[in-house]
Amino acid sequence: MIFGASGLLGRSVMRAFGDMTVTGTGLSRTAGGLVAVDATSADAVTGLLGRVRPDVVVNCVGERRPALWAGSPEKARAGNVEAARLIAEGARAFGARLVHVSSDYVFDGTAPPYRPGSPPNPLNEYGRWKLLAEYAVRAACPDAAILRLPVLYGRVQFAGETNLTEIARQVAAGAPVELDDVCVRYPTHADEAAEVCRRLAGALLHGRHPGRVVHWSAEQGLTKYRMALLIARRFGLPAGHVRAGAADAACGDRPVDCRLDAGNLPAALGPVCRRLFDTEFPPAVEPWLTPAGPAGGRRKEDPS
Template sequence: MKTILVTGSNGLLGQKITSQFLVGKQFKLVATSRGVNRFPEHDGYIYAEMDILDAENVKAVVGLYKPDAIIHTAALTNVDTCEAEQELAYQLNVEAVKTLVDICEVYNIQLVHLSTDFIFDGANGPYDELAAPNPLSYYGKTKLLAEEIIRNSTCRWAILRTIIVYGIVRDLSRSNIVLWAKNALEKGEPINVVDDQWRTPTLAEDLADCCLLAVEKNAYGVYNASGKDMMRIVELVYRVADFWGLDKSPITEISSASLNQTAKRPVRTGFILDKAMTELGYNPHSFEEGLQLLDEQLKAIKL
């Protein structure tokens, strides 16, 4: 039975991987993150505190458990924070990957790494795995640098690129666009939403499933792992409103330029998923199916 070590296990994706693991249990799981374990169930797997920025700490934890695969979910993903705090972004998104690559080469560990659509400029989306990257933001640049480090390594690696991950866990450290839109519209708060960016949003359960499939299949190479429904971001918010029967009048459509955000965003990304579906058996939910699952989980949390 393979042992998987997950970084960033307290995050949304990390917790979903733990949850999926506890249902299937095809592997042994070592969940790692900074601080105490935030996943509600503590039985059936190992939790170890690990600071991804402390190379010696990482080497000690990995050396202790000797996993067959590492799923690396930890990263600084706030695009504007990366632009403003570039040194921190480099440490978390590039240096931490160098550390993991070195360790994976020593111990012959498969590395499954999460990347992003923001390595592209958005001029020609949706993208396949062979499309030429051209990041517009420092976040995108750090994620592309990490990809290049991994591609040049001698370990077995799989890079999973994803887009706008949404979902819910009991102890969620940061929101996501679906929860933000739902909560704001339920309160009748006015919200401004861009009408000139296109994405294929990703249910966290689907991405967790793809991570585990990559380990199960011993995948090698780059795979797109997002949702399958392409939409404008404002359409995403309208569909959230429609699903929960919420008033859409507080929504104001605006252009990206009017937001004056610190970091530039690509206009149209989205992914072609054929490779992951064919080679890994990846089968993402539709957006409305994802909202249905989210609704059931929200009701269970409130019970």
């Protein structure tokens, strides 16, 4: 069972488990046979797990959009922390293996690279919620695998769904814009992260445990400004309107460099198809280089 299957990562995870019998859940987006479940409702989570009795659960539920952290903090906290706890309790109660997805934002970004055992020290609410979620998962389901990931990109449904497509839209729009050139991110393709989820789930099902907390990350580090320059160069767009800035670093609640060290996870999982940013970003951003995007470009609840 994939909780959060309608999201960026969840859609990729659904594809990665495509040869299996999978139940996917969504909250506001339930097209394509997804089950509508509010993961902050104990009855809803327990009821569904009790009916389906999955062998393995992957939890991709999360609320990671900054506008919602500020606008509805209680709701965002519940979507990150309560949902994680309830799903972990349910997985344990019904004997399912659990892969829980967490974030590099549990670290403060001052001392990379970060290993799974490095001390967390989140700088913002989202990072604190992701860390509280990890603690709740560990308490409720001690054998769960907690997978920390860096910023993701891939096939999006609206431009604001990833930083990368939002940056592409800003490059294409041509209006003056300043993008941070201090904070380093390691954009990782959602399909690659999904393959890791699948391999982790397979390992757990076969009684192997690659680690209770594990890391996965692409290796190429880029700032938002560098991503913009790559997009402009690849598509022959002017970049004179894009200035290098330091806004993310200056605001104090964005980590500067959370490079994740995956340790021996690649060896433990077997060969995972590495997706290089330089070859994977063009198809991810190309549909969003027109102001409207492929289908109007924004969904109703897109806050960005």
